[in-house]
Amino acid sequence: MQTPYYLVDKSRLLPNMEKIAWLRENSGAKALLALKCFATWSVFDMMSEYMDGTTSSSLFEVKLGREKFPGETHAYSVAWADHEIDEVLANSDKVIFNTTGQLSRFESESEGHVRGIRVNPGVSTSEFDLADPARPFSRLGEHDPTVIEPFADLITGFMFHNNCENADFDRFDAMLGSIEQRFGHLIRAMDWISLGGGIHFTGEGYPLDRLAERLKRFAGENEVQVYLEPGEAAITKSTTLEVSVLDTLYNGKNLAIVDSSIEAHMLDLLIYRESAKMEPDAGPEEWMICGKSCLAGDIFGEFRFPEALKPGDRLSVQDAAGYTMVKKNWFNGVKMPAIAVRELDGSERMVRDFTYEDFAAALS
Numbered sequence: 001m002q003t004p005y006y007l008v009d010k011s012r013l014l015p016n017m018e019k020i021a022w023l024r025e026n027s028g029a030k031a032l033l034a035l036k037c038f039a040t041w042s043v044f045d046m047m048s049e050y051m052d053g054t055t056s057s058s059l060f061e062v063k064l065g066r067e068k069f070p071g072e073t074h075a076y077s078v079a080w081a082d083h084e085i086d087e088v089l090a091n092s093d094k095v096i097f098n099t100t101g102q103l104s105r106f107e108s109e110s111e112g113h114v115r116g117i118r119v120n121p122g123v124s125t126s127e128f129d130l131a132d133p134a135r136p137f138s139r140l141g142e143h144d145p146t147v148i149e150p151f152a153d154l155i156t157g158f159m160f161h162n163n164c165e166n167a168d169f170d171r172f173d174a175m176l177g178s179i180e181q182r183f184g185h186l187i188r189a190m191d192w193i194s195l196g197g198g199i200h201f202t203g204e205g206y207p208l209d210r211l212a213e214r215l216k217r218f219a220g221e222n223e224v225q226v227y228l229e230p231g232e233a234a235i236t237k238s239t240t241l242e243v244s245v246l247d248t249l250y251n252g253k254n255l256a257i258v259d260s261s262i263e264a265h266m267l268d269l270l271i272y273r274e275s276a277k278m279e280p281d282a283g284p285e286e287w288m289i290c291g292k293s294c295l296a297g298d299i300f301g302e303f304r305f306p307e308a309l310k311p312g313d314r315l316s317v318q319d320a321a322g323y324t325m326v327k328k329n330w331f332n333g334v335k336m337p338a339i340a341v342r343e344l345d346g347s348e349r350m351v352r353d354f355t356y357e358d359f360a361a362a363l364s
């Protein structure tokens with residue numbers, strides 16, 4: 001297979017799925033895949049054996065979830081347009097409005113549908129202002145219980161999403177406690193509560209048993225069905241971006257240019273100023289791995305190798321599933337990485353490739 005391509009490895013996806021299944025069983029919570037993080041539907045059949053359905057951020061994600069992922073389809077968006085709402089309702093089991101304003105606007109259209117509101121508890125674990133739902137003046141959800149209260153009879157659930165790659169159970173526990181304190185009287189009037197994504201419970205060493213106990217207690221004390229919406233936690237470490245070295249040069253450091261680009265293929269590395277991960281990152285040779293777009297700062301990071309790199313060498317950028325394939329773009333006309341799946345028996349198959357025609361068709 002020609003590089004560049006994303007390689008989704010089912011044997012590395014499986015441990016995450018098994019942890020999700022364990023958590024469901026031991027907590028009673030349901031788990032919905034957040035499509036905005038990962039929407040590579042070729043592996044949805046496998047994932048749907050371990051998860052209950054999908055949640056979304058737009059009409060198109062609602063439709064993709066309904067079409068490709070067996071199970072429940074939750075429809076959430078920061079704002080629905082008038083011309084979208086009928087299709088949203090036709091393709092979802094629940095609709096979650098971001099504001100009481102949207103609920104009012106679509107009250108008659110959505111009558112008889114299971115409805116909820118996003119609630120913003122005003123606390124989060126995000127280190128980045130850009131990704132912090134509780135940032136000052138946040139538009140993400142209603143934050144005032146007295147504003148929500150008059151609408152409580154029109155809805156049966158709330159969605160909270162305030163965690164961000166939170167690997168600290170005690171912090172999650174404390175935030176859930178503060179949510180109960182502030183919104184408990186409203187929560188107890190609901191049938192279901194989604195606690196969103198961003199809980200890194202598939203990570204190594206995470207106390208899954210304590211999380212299960214806490215979720216079960218929350219569900220029991222408030223008499224609600226709990227939902228989780230894992231994105232990153234569902235697919236973490238399952239995928240690599242396979243690239244090849246095209247050229248090398250020296251400018252105070254050893255530089256290797258590869259047939260990919262962070263701006264086009266791993267955009268979050270650029271947005272959050274993070275380094276890619278390479279394995280094994282060991283050896284006497286130190287090299288900066290650079291993208292082939294003309295953006296000066298298109299750099300995957302600096303890594304160690306056993307030998308000097310040369311054109312034709314293959315590299316595997318690790319942990320490349322989340323917020324990558326859903327964000328890839330045609331900047332510089334750089335060829336989009338194909339998408340391949342490694343089956344549990346080790347065989348690899350390409351499930352999507354991109355051509356010049358796709359590039360041209362994305363513009364007019």
Ligand SMILES: *Cc1c(COP(=O)(O)O)cnc(C)c1O
Pocket residue numbers: 034036037055076161163164165196197198199229230231232233
């Ligand atoms: C982004 C998002 C998720 C998934 O977040 P991860 O950090 O990828 O787990 C879940 N729910 C909502 C509402 C989101 O906006």
